[in-house]
Amino acid sequence: xxxxxxxxxxxxxxxxxxxxxxxxxxxxxxxxxxxxxxxxxxxxxxxxxxxxxxxxxxxxxxxxxxxxxxxxxxxxxxxxxxxxxxxxxxxxxxxxxxxxxxxxxxxxxxxxxxxxxxxxxxxxxxxxxxxxxxxxxxxxxxxxxxxxxxxxxxxxxxxxxxxxxxxxxxxxxxxxxxxxxxxxxxxxxxxxxxxxxxxxxxxxxxxxxxxxxxxxxx
Amino acid sequence: xxxxxxxxxxxxxxxxxxxxxxxxxxxxxxxxxxxxxxxxxxxxxxxxxxxxxxxxxxxxxxxxxxxxxxxxxxxxxxxxxxxxxxxxxxxxxxxxxxxxxxxxxxxxxxxxxxxxxxxxxxxxxxxxxxxxxxxxxxxxxxxxxxxxxxxxxxxxxxxxxxxxxxxxxxxxxxxxxxxxxxxxxxxxxxxxxxxxxxxxxxxxxxxxxxxxxxxxxxxxxxxxxxxxxxxxxxxxxxxxxxxxxxxxxxxxxx
Numbered sequence: 353x354x355x356x357x358x359x360x361x362x363x364x365x366x367x368x369x370x371x372x373x374x375x376x377x378x379x380x381x382x383x384x385x386x387x388x389x390x391x392x393x394x395x396x397x398x399x400x401x402x403x404x405x406x407x408x409x410x411x412x413x414x415x416x417x418x419x420x421x422x423x424x425x426x427x428x429x430x431x432x433x434x435x436x437x438x439x440x441x442x443x444x445x446x447x448x449x450x451x452x453x454x455x456x457x458x459x460x461x462x463x464x465x466x467x468x469x470x471x472x473x474x475x476x477x478x479x480x481x482x483x484x485x486x487x488x489x490x491x492x493x494x495x496x497x498x499x500x501x502x503x504x505x506x507x508x509x510x511x512x513x514x515x516x517x518x519x520x521x522x523x524x525x526x527x528x529x530x531x532x533x534x535x536x537x538x539x540x541x542x543x544x545x546x547x548x549x550x551x552x553x554x555x556x557x558x559x560x561x562x563x564x565x566x567x568x569x570x
Numbered sequence: 571x572x573x574x575x576x577x578x579x580x581x582x583x584x585x586x587x588x589x590x591x592x593x594x595x596x597x598x599x600x601x602x603x604x605x606x607x608x609x610x611x612x613x614x615x616x617x618x619x620x621x622x623x624x625x626x627x628x629x630x631x632x633x634x635x636x637x638x639x640x641x642x643x644x645x646x647x648x649x650x651x652x653x654x655x656x657x658x659x660x661x662x663x664x665x666x667x668x669x670x671x672x673x674x675x676x677x678x679x680x681x682x683x684x685x686x687x688x689x690x691x692x693x694x695x696x697x698x699x700x701x702x703x704x705x706x707x708x709x710x711x712x713x714x715x716x717x718x719x720x721x722x723x724x725x726x727x728x729x730x731x732x733x734x735x736x737x738x739x740x741x742x743x744x745x746x747x748x749x750x751x752x753x754x755x756x757x758x759x760x761x762x763x764x765x766x767x768x769x770x771x772x773x774x775x776x777x778x779x780x781x782x783x784x785x786x787x788x789x790x791x792x793x794x795x796x797x798x799x800x801x802x803x804x805x806x807x808x809x810x811x812x813x814x815x816x817x818x819x820x821x822x823x824x
Contacts, residue, residue, distance in 0.1 A: 464670075466668050466670035467670055472620075472622060473622060474661070474736060478649060484687065488674050489672075489673070569711065
């Protein structure tokens with residue numbers, strides 16, 4: 353282990369890690385919002401809407417992220433040119449939305465109907481019911497699956513390096529090619545990935561405590 | 571003047587008629603029990619009062635105001651109607667067979683949810699009122715517990731308290747003791763009896779014949795979506811000349 357090399361490459365790796373963190377968290381946020389929307393559409397009474405949402409999920413769950421990224425970056429429609437970061441973010445978000453939609457749908461379906469009826473009966477508006485009853489309960493149901501999926505997304509974000517987003521993977525690889533020291537470059541990058549995924553898992557533990565996830569379970 | 575009136579209310583699911591052009595009204599302070607075999611349409615009738623089930627036809631009048639709502643093509647309430655119904659529903663309390671307490675909220679939070687978010691009371695005032703109501707039914711020390719930690723009887727008493735905290739004009743009970751263990755039925759019925767004595771306007775769908783007989787001012791007997799017999803508890807329980815009632819009562823005694 354060459355400490356000098358580590359000290360030398362570390363700033364590059366850290367810079368890459370920040371890009372990885374940024375693009376992953378943004379993709380999780382956008383994917384969750386879009387996924388929530390898709391989940392609601394999948395439960396619509398309208399057949400066409402249901403079909404479109406299902407088709408979206410079918411395509412984006414079924415096609416490798418790498419291909420989605422390449423298509424968005426190199427062949428965007430209407431003459432749009434996207435920066436590598438923007439294309440990476442879009443690709444990851446589109447992919448994340450498909451998974452998040454399925455996770456959120458499970459949560460929506462798991463809420464006992466009576467909980468919603470009680471809220472309606474007391475005169476809460478649909479908006480209040482969404483914010484105060486549905487979402488907190490959805491979070492309780494889906495949190496472990498949701499975080500696992502987010503951890504997977506953070507790791508898979510390494511694929512944006514293929515379309516030249518200067519993320520942790522790209523920087524680690526370029527440092528590796530110039531030093532040929534795998535542990536000092538890729539190894540350190542692995543530790544940084546682990547640190548970031550650990551952060552998400554800590555968030556899970558914190559949220560579970562905060563929400564009294566196990567409240568009153570005998 | 572009636573607190574609540576149902577005019578010519580019907581409910582059909584496809585070709586099946588659950589409630590058939592039924593009229594019903596209740597005066598302030600009156601306690602009405604609805605009895606009858608299962609599948610008679612009792613719960614549907616009750617649930618239509620606050621639009622948890624949407625009538626196929628007919629009019630609902632609460633505090634002399636006709637309830638207005640619109641349906642979409644799938645016969646569900648439109649999104650806008652759901653917003654507009656909020657006010658009407660806040661005046662009609664509902665107690666469910668399965669309590670339906672919000673599992674992610676403590677007992678106290680369950681009770682203040684409506685007063686704070688629907689009636690726009692201050693949180694402090696809502697807590698004070700909730701604690702007073704809880705103390706009256708001896709559940710004050712459970713205020714920080716979660717529903718899952720309580721017995722069924724305690725959960726139902728909290729659910730009744732949650733409905734009371736909204737200060738409703740009328741309280742609806744949908745088989746409030748049907749999912750309780752036999753030894754827990756008493757505490758809930760006792761709370762309901764006390765409410766009736768205090769002058770609360772109540773409509774109770776129930777299989778507890780003793781409660782219907784001793785506490786109600788009026789009893790409705792429903793069968794196949796219609797109110798078949800209606801009268802004071804004496805008239806209903808002591809009439810021997812109604813064949814349908816006789817058949818129902820003898821089926822209860824096995």
